[in-house]
Amino acid sequence: MNQFYTPTDHFSLLPALLLALFGCAILMLDFFVLPHPRQKRWLIFFALLGEFFAGLALYRQYRFLEDQSIPALRAFSDGLIIDGFSIFFNAIFVAAAVLVAIISYRYLEVEGEHHGEFYGLILLAQCGMYFLASGTELVTIFIGIELMAVTFYILVGFLRSDRRSNEAAMKYLLLGAFSSGFLAYGFSLLYAITGSTRLPKIAAELAQRPATDPLLLLAIVTTLVGLLFKVGAAPFHMWAPDAYEGAPTPVTAYLSVASKAASVAVLVRLFLGTLAPHRINWEPMLAVAVVLSLTIGNFSALSQTNLKRLLAFSSISHAGYILLGLIAGNRTGLTGICIYLFVYTFMNTGAFLVLISLRQKGMTGDDIDDLNGLIHRSPGHALLMALFLLSLGGIPPTAGFIAKYYIFLSLVETGHYALAITAALFVAVSIYYYFRIVRAMFLNEAGQLLPALPGWGARVGFAVTALATLAIGLYPEPIIRFAGTSLLR
Amino acid sequence: MLDTIFFYVFALLTIGGAIATITRRSAMHSALSLIVSLLGVAGLYLLQKAEFLFAVQIVLYIGGIMVLFLFVIMLVNLDQAAKERQFNRQWLLGLVASVLVGAQMVWMLNSAGVLSLPAAVPAPAATGPGNIEALADLLFREYLLPFEVASLLLLVAIVGSVMMAKKTS
Numbered sequence: 323m324n325q326f327y328t329p330t331d332h333f334s335l336l337p338a339l340l341l342a343l344f345g346c347a348i349l350m351l352d353f354f355v356l357p358h359p360r361q362k363r364w365l366i367f368f369a370l371l372g373e374f375f376a377g378l379a380l381y382r383q384y385r386f387l388e389d390q391s392i393p394a395l396r397a398f399s400d401g402l403i404i405d406g407f408s409i410f411f412n413a414i415f416v417a418a419a420v421l422v423a424i425i426s427y428r429y430l431e432v433e434g435e436h437h438g439e440f441y442g443l444i445l446l447a448q449c450g451m452y453f454l455a456s457g458t459e460l461v462t463i464f465i466g467i468e469l470m471a472v473t474f475y476i477l478v479g480f481l482r483s484d485r486r487s488n489e490a491a492m493k494y495l496l497l498g499a500f501s502s503g504f505l506a507y508g509f510s511l512l513y514a515i516t517g518s519t520r521l522p523k524i525a526a527e528l529a530q531r532p533a534t535d536p537l538l539l540l541a542i543v544t545t546l547v548g549l550l551f552k553v554g555a556a557p558f559h560m561w562a563p564d565a566y567e568g569a570p571t572p573v574t575a576y577l578s579v580a581s582k583a584a585s586v587a588v589l590v591r592l593f594l595g596t597l598a599p600h601r602i603n604w605e606p607m608l609a610v611a612v613v614l615s616l617t618i619g620n621f622s623a624l625s626q627t628n629l630k631r632l633l634a635f636s637s638i639s640h641a642g643y644i645l646l647g648l649i650a651g652n653r654t655g656l657t658g659i660c661i662y663l664f665v666y667t668f669m670n671t672g673a674f675l676v677l678i679s680l681r682q683k684g685m686t687g688d689d690i691d692d693l694n695g696l697i698h699r700s701p702g703h704a705l706l707m708a709l710f711l712l713s714l715g716g717i718p719p720t721a722g723f724i725a726k727y728y729i730f731l732s733l734v735e736t737g738h739y740a741l742a743i744t745a746a747l748f749v750a751v752s753i754y755y756y757f758r759i760v761r762a763m764f765l766n767e768a769g770q771l772l773p774a775l776p777g778w779g780a781r782v783g784f785a786v787t788a789l790a791t792l793a794i795g796l797y798p799e800p801i802i803r804f805a806g807t808s809l810l811r
Numbered sequence: 812m813l814d815t816i817f818f819y820v821f822a823l824l825t826i827g828g829a830i831a832t833i834t835r836r837s838a839m840h841s842a843l844s845l846i847v848s849l850l851g852v853a854g855l856y857l858l859q860k861a862e863f864l865f866a867v868q869i870v871l872y873i874g875g876i877m878v879l880f881l882f883v884i885m886l887v888n889l890d891q892a893a894k895e896r897q898f899n900r901q902w903l904l905g906l907v908a909s910v911l912v913g914a915q916m917v918w919m920l921n922s923a924g925v926l927s928l929p930a931a932v933p934a935p936a937a938t939g940p941g942n943i944e945a946l947a948d949l950l951f952r953e954y955l956l957p958f959e960v961a962s963l964l965l966l967v968a969i970v971g972s973v974m975m976a977k978k979t980s
Binding site for chain 2: 346398437446462475482
């Protein structure tokens with residue numbers, strides 16, 4: 323408290339600082355140095371450079387923790403924490419942002435909305451996520467959430483001439499602002515009860531409160547509502563299908579992957595850390611949200627004909643599976659959440675990447691019918707899509723199976739048999755609608771649409787996502803170990 | 812004694828301004844009445860020895876936000892609004908409902924013993940760092956990080972609004 327900005331503070335803030343700097347620099351470069359539309363592609367390399375440096379800073383944090391063999395590094399007088407958990411989630415954000423940056427180029431060109439701001443906003447959103455993964459102070463977390471959310475409102479409405487994109491951004495903004503209100507209310511109640519905004523102190527104060535405290539219950543309910551909205555779990559999922567469908571597809575991928583992971587990070591830190599003694603209060607609420615997410619997500623996905631909508635509902639159900647790990651709440655559950663989000667990043671982005679490849683001038687290419695007979699027209703795309711869908715369904719030997727396996731294992735370990743059986747039944751439902759897409763691709767008569775030849779970005783994107791989806795499925799040990807080091811200690 | 816007189820003056824300004832805001836037919840008059848009301852609130856802050864809030868109230872609300880209001884009022888078409896009915900037909904129902912809710916709140920506060928406040932104690936003379944210094948201390952030491960990140964948030968909001976408003980080229 324005596325010094326403003328210690329070297330420790332700097333060290334723990336560095337990745338976010340780099341992201342913010344590169345993000346702002348891209349906004350400036352776009353305006354002053356590279357105003358010509360043909361030059362915008364250079365901004366991608368600049369964004370990737372920013373990600374590289376941010377990743378390097380993260381790696382240095384990781385090495386530091388390993389070398390000193392300390393579990394965590396606290397900075398900003400308990401405002402930030404650097405531990406395995408934060409580093410793991412930030413690695414997910416880096417991976418997601420890099421993938422989105424390299425696959426967006428062609429899509430934005432086709433849409434005729436290729437503006438340099440896009441890449442700057444991606445980095446700035448990631449900067450907000452950094453504070454979600456490593457913030458341990460309510461104001462920091464809230465500002466981080468808002469930074470991420472406001473950026474996503476803009477990105478969702480990035481296609482200004484597209485009516486659906488505008489509508490999606492509007493819906494997302496209105497509902498998002500509402501949920502932020504809930505979250506702010508919950509945080510302010512937590513502050514009112516404990517007199518501090520710092521999580522360690524809040525935890526110490528809360529441990530002495532009785533579980534029946536109505537004020538605490540209100541705080542838990544409002545905080546949970548606000549965060550479940552951001553995760554996209556039912557019954558606060560109403561924004562998701564519209565926002566996913568209307569948003570530019572790369573943004574949909576980013577939204578479904580990184581934004582979800584960041585919000586889950588806050589949920590885990592708050593509910594398994596600070597609010598863990600009051601599990602009796604929040605576990606039933608969370609269980610209801612999970613069952614609703616699984617039911618609504620899976621059953622609504624059955625009847626969708628638009629692929630982006632279908633993937634939106636499937637992502638609601640995936641939010642349900644991820645939250646199951648939170649209900650289990652033991653070591654395995656936490657490992658499961660980490661692996662699930664890591665794997666989900668690759669398989670879901672991969673599925674959206676196939677949709678991006680189908681996108682052409684005048685053709686949306688996001689209906690299931692557009693995939694008809696894809697195997698005859700472009701076997702590569704069809705096989706990749708099948709791989710990602712198998713993984714989303716959780717079928718071995720893909721990575722999705724490992725993720726689901728750990729979640730179910732944690733449920734069985736903690737004796738939540740009813741939930742485990744319910745979730746397992748819904749896996750069967752989800753396989754039905756994933757296979758509907760596979761059937762359209764392999765068995766239906768060939769349609770007209772030819773996917774564009776992938777550019778370098780799409781090639782790299784396909785290679786990385788497909789490789790990760792397969793490799794983690796076949797040889798999961800490294801990632802399990804990596805997730806294991808990330809546990810809250 | 813002087814404090815009490817000032818309190819009633821400011822309270823009257825606040826309430827009078829607020830009533831004028833919603834009853835004036837011309838939007839411009841309403842906006843100007845709102846300024847009076849906000850000034851009254853600023854005075855109340857000063858009486859509570861919250862100098863910083865007083866300054867912020869004047870600079871931000873009366874200076875910034877009201878100018879924004881006036882701009883909007885000048886931009887939109889007001890002739891139409893001036894001709895329309897100002898109150899809808901439910902005003903009687905609204906009055907009854909608000910009186911009921913008000914009475915209920917007074918009754919609740921009374922039964923909780925809040926209304927019978929203890930006799931006012933004059934605020935202790937300021938010792939040590941004042942209000943503004945304490946605030947600065949909090950803002951730039953304890954909450955330095957969120958304070959700085961908030962500037963990023965504002966930047967993103969500005970970029971977004973400019974982008975949305977920009978004409979397609």
